[in-house]
Amino acid sequence: MTPPARMPSRAVTDISDATLQRFAGYRMKRAFNVIRDDLHLVLKPFDLRMLTYTALVLIVDNPGLRQAQLADAMDVERPNVVVIVDELEQRGLIVRDPAPNDRRAYALNPTPAGEHLCATALTAVERHEERLMAGIDAETRAAMFAGLEAIRRGSDRRVK
Amino acid sequence: MTPPARMPSRAVTDISDATLQRFAGYRMKRAFNVIRDDLHLVLKPFDLRMLTYTALVLIVDNPGLRQAQLADAMDVERPNVVVIVDELEQRGLIVRDPAPNDRRAYALNPTPAGEHLCATALTAVERHEERLMAGIDAETRAAMFAGLEAIRRGSDRRVK
DNA sequence: TTATATTAGTTATACTATATAATTAAATGA
DNA sequence: TCATTTAATTATATAGTATAACTAATATAA
Numbered sequence: 001m002t003p004p005a006r007m008p009s010r011a012v013t014d015i016s017d018a019t020l021q022r023f024a025g026y027r028m029k030r031a032f033n034v035i036r037d038d039l040h041l042v043l044k045p046f047d048l049r050m051l052t053y054t055a056l057v058l059i060v061d062n063p064g065l066r067q068a069q070l071a072d073a074m075d076v077e078r079p080n081v082v083v084i085v086d087e088l089e090q091r092g093l094i095v096r097d098p099a100p101n102d103r104r105a106y107a108l109n110p111t112p113a114g115e116h117l118c119a120t121a122l123t124a125v126e127r128h129e130e131r132l133m134a135g136i137d138a139e140t141r142a143a144m145f146a147g148l149e150a151i152r153r154g155s156d157r158r159v160k
Numbered sequence: 161m162t163p164p165a166r167m168p169s170r171a172v173t174d175i176s177d178a179t180l181q182r183f184a185g186y187r188m189k190r191a192f193n194v195i196r197d198d199l200h201l202v203l204k205p206f207d208l209r210m211l212t213y214t215a216l217v218l219i220v221d222n223p224g225l226r227q228a229q230l231a232d233a234m235d236v237e238r239p240n241v242v243v244i245v246d247e248l249e250q251r252g253l254i255v256r257d258p259a260p261n262d263r264r265a266y267a268l269n270p271t272p273a274g275e276h277l278c279a280t281a282l283t284a285v286e287r288h289e290e291r292l293m294a295g296i297d298a299e300t301r302a303a304m305f306a307g308l309e310a311i312r313r314g315s316d317r318r319v320k
Numbered sequence: 321t322t323a324t325a326t327t328a329g330t331t332a333t334a335c336t337a338t339a340t341a342a343t344t345a346a347a348t349g350a
Numbered sequence: 351t352c353a354t355t356t357a358a359t360t361a362t363a364t365a366g367t368a369t370a371a372c373t374a375a376t377a378t379a380a
Contacts, residue, residue: 011260011267012225015233019217019282023289024304025195026214028188031308033235035185051366054186057179065172068328073175075193077368082330100171104328104375107171122179129183136310143303144184148191150296209336228357237339242359264346264357326377337366348355 024151035132042128046121047091051076053121055084056110059094060118064107066099093117184311195292202288206281207251211236213281215244216270219254220278224267226259253277 020026036050043053051074058073059065065073071081085108088094093114099105110118133141180186196210203213211234218233219225225233231241245268248254253274259265270278293301 011262012222012229015218015222015225015229017218017221017233019221020214023285024293024301024308025192025199025210025289027305027308027312028192028195029210030235031311032185032188032192034312034314035188039185049365050185050189054180058175058177061177061179062172062175065175066328069172069175073177075190076366078329079331079369080367099328102171102328102376104373106329125183129185132311132314133184135314136307140303140307140310141184143300144307145187147296147300147304148184148187150300151191151292152187152194154194154292154295211337226357236337238358239340239360240338259357262347262357264344266358321380323380324378326375328375329373331370331372333369333371335366335368337364339364340362341360342362343360344358346355346357348353350351350353 024147038128038132039125042124043121046117046124048117048121051084052087053125055081056088056093056114056118057122059088059108060110060115063109064097064099066105066107068105070108088114184307198288198292199285202284203281206277206284208277208281211244212247213285215241216248216253216274216278217282219248219268220270220275223269224257224259226265227268228265230268248274 017026039050043049046053048056054074055070058070062069062073067081067085068078070085071078074081076084085094085096085106089096092111094108094110096106097109099107136144177186199210203209206213208216214234215230218230222229222233227241227245228238230245231238234241236244245254245256245266249256252271254268254270256266257269259267296304
């Protein structure tokens with residue numbers, strides 16, 4: 001009698017992820033893990049997270065936008081944007097002004113402190129970006145951006 | 161006196177994310193959101209999530225690997241792999257065999273049911289991949305993969 | 321105008337993902 | 351032997367994501 005086939009007598013040494021490597025989603029997740037971890041460290045001195053940083057940039061670049069617009073721009077659900085805006089407001093980086101012509105809504109605006117922190121953080125994020133992209137030539141970067149944009153815009157090719 | 165500059169009298173219509181578009185991380189997050197949402201729907205019929213699917217594929221492709229190796233291959237912390245392996249084991253898709261030469265460790269092996277589900281799900285994920293990548297030519301795909309791999313491998317360029 | 325439906329923001333909630341510290345048992349190695 | 355390390359686990363905390371339900375206000379339609 002042979003021993004059970006699925007109980008090998010020797011330990012596995014080299015783990016292969018060849019099957020998963022065929023998928024863009026897997027590769028993106030892995031690359032994004034690297035970016036997320038690095039960005040986390042880069043933003044920590046400013047007490048910002050990826051989401052609060054993103055929201056701050058969008059508010060600085062689009063003063064007066066509403067929370068629903070921010071949620072849409074960030075691709076997060078509206079309830080989740082509330083806590084992000086809360087945090088930025090409590091830190092005095094933005095204010096919830098009354099929106100013109102609609103007493104339900106807020107016009108989100110940066111404070112001078114918010115604008116300043118945004119600019120400082122932006123510089124740090126630019127350095128982070130250049131560090132992570134350092135080994136990648138311009139054509140590859142452009143192709144990468146084009147591919148990512150095609151996936152993002154290909155919402156009509158999604159399931160259902 | 162002029163009115164306060166940061167309280168515009170008109171609502172903002174077009175939201176610009178031009179600043180963020182300059183960053184690969186932002187573009188990857190947005191593209192990955194699309195992939196994640198689609199993959200979520202694709203895996204739902206199999207009662208798999210991205211993480212359980214990934215683990216199952218790795219166990220099928222590397223029978224006998226240990227949990228620490230799986231954690232390393234998946235880039236998740238070891239405590240978090242426990243619940244993933246628990247779930248796959250409770251569903252009868254994998255087994256925790258004793259590891260050869262080390263009574264502390266497990267050799268993770270797929271069951272026939274696990275191998276079958278893995279193959280079926282893989283086919284669905286391949287269709288999902290081709291759907292999302294449909295508009296992207298081969299050269300762009302290759303450049304994208306190269307760029308993602310360069311970021312992933314550029315761990316030495318990380319902060320600290 | 322009144323009635324109905326929709327929208328903005330919020331609250332509550334749940335589930336998933338991720339991370340760290342501490343524990344147990346077993347292996348390693350001085 | 352004794353100290354150290356490692357594998358898996360438990361407990362726990364934080365963050366990200368999603369849905370339902372609520373309120374107040376606006377828009378629509380009879």
